Amino acid sequence: xxxxxxxxxxxxxxxxxxxxxxxxxxxxxxxxxxxxxxxxxxxxxxxxxxxxxxxxxxxxxxxxxxxxxxxxxxxxxxxxxxxxxxxxxxxxxxxxxxxxxxxxxxxxxxxxxxxxxxxxxxxxxxxxxxxxx
Amino acid sequence: xxxxxxxxxxxxxxxxxxxxxxxxxxxxxxxxxxxxxxxxxxxxxxxxxxxxxxxxxxxxxxxxxxxxxxxxxxxxxxxxxxxxxxxxxxxxxxxxxxxxxxxxxxxxxxxxxx
Numbered sequence: 001x002x003x004x005x006x007x008x009x010x011x012x013x014x015x016x017x018x019x020x021x022x023x024x025x026x027x028x029x030x031x032x033x034x035x036x037x038x039x040x041x042x043x044x045x046x047x048x049x050x051x052x053x054x055x056x057x058x059x060x061x062x063x064x065x066x067x068x069x070x071x072x073x074x075x076x077x078x079x080x081x082x083x084x085x086x087x088x089x090x091x092x093x094x095x096x097x098x099x100x101x102x103x104x105x106x107x108x109x110x111x112x113x114x115x116x117x118x119x120x121x122x123x124x125x126x127x128x129x130x131x132x133x
Numbered sequence: 134x135x136x137x138x139x140x141x142x143x144x145x146x147x148x149x150x151x152x153x154x155x156x157x158x159x160x161x162x163x164x165x166x167x168x169x170x171x172x173x174x175x176x177x178x179x180x181x182x183x184x185x186x187x188x189x190x191x192x193x194x195x196x197x198x199x200x201x202x203x204x205x206x207x208x209x210x211x212x213x214x215x216x217x218x219x220x221x222x223x224x225x226x227x228x229x230x231x232x233x234x235x236x237x238x239x240x241x242x243x244x245x246x247x
Contacts, residue, residue, distance in 0.1 A: 001232055003195065015182045018182065018183060018185070019185065019188070019190075022185030022188050023185075023188035025188075026187055026188045027188075037187040037188070038186060038187040039187075040186065040187055040188075041184075041185070041186050041191060041193060041195070041232075042184070042185045042186075043140070043179050043183060043184045043185070043191075044183040044184075045179075045183070054138075055242055055244070056197060057236070057242045058240060058241050058242020058243070058244055059199075059238070059239070059240060059241055059242065060241075062244075073242075076243070080243075080245045083245045084245050084247065087245060087246075087247050088247060091247060106246070106247060107246065107247055108244050108245070108246040108247075109244060109245050109246075110242030110243065110244040111242055111243055111244075112234065112236055112240070112242065115206055115209075115210075116209065116234055116235055116236050116237075117213075117232060117233070117234040118210075118213040118214070118217055118232070118233045118234070119229075119231075119232045119233075120228055120229035120231070121217065121228040121229070123210060123213070
């Protein structure tokens with residue numbers, strides 16, 4: 001289950017923008033990873049200032065110094081290069097839909113073994129072993 | 134110490150049942166991982182209109198645990214299953230609106246950043 005938390009300034013994005021970003025994130029992730037679309041979860045959290053957020057798929061805190069920050073978690077098994085490609089795509093989408101410079105957006109993607117997660121009652125398959133949807 | 138963080142869409146899990154859910158998580162940990170382990174459960178609510186799945190509004194709850202290292206897959210799967218079954222039973226929620234995970238405490242996540 002890819003899980004992307006977007007930390008955004010208060011009142012910076014309306015519902016339409018959030019939904020368009022969530023859809024775009026799904027397009028990016030599925031376009032690169034071939035994961036089913038309903039695996040992709042995106043949540044937005046409004047924050048007052050730069051800070052840190054707990055890593056959802058690793059340990060410790062992720063510090064950020066940009067107004068917009070994407071804290072992501074993926075199933076383990078994809079190379080760092082692929083995860084960077086996904087992250088770059090997400091940053092581009094958020095920047096475009098939010099109408100902010102790319103320099104105002106940063107992000108991080110951690111990974112977790114698929115077998116450590118159960119979704120819809122089933123332990124997740126390894127990347128690339130998803131059933132056809 | 135075992136830590137669980139429950140991220141739920143606002144309104145999906147009423148405060149009145151959260152205590153019961155916490156007890157169920159504690160019980161599942163005790164039965165799967167062994168007795169005498171302290172369990173801490175935190176809650177995060179996602180406001181309406183702020184959570185999405187596949188680009189659509191989401192009703193999915195995420196129950197993410199951090200457990201001591203060293204448990205094998207059979208034990209971990211039992212924990213995931215028992216937490217999941219209890220959550221659906223108590224909340225009345227559907228299985229496909231729930232994600233449960235349990236990661237090793239020492240797992241670092243091998244992150245990439247931009």
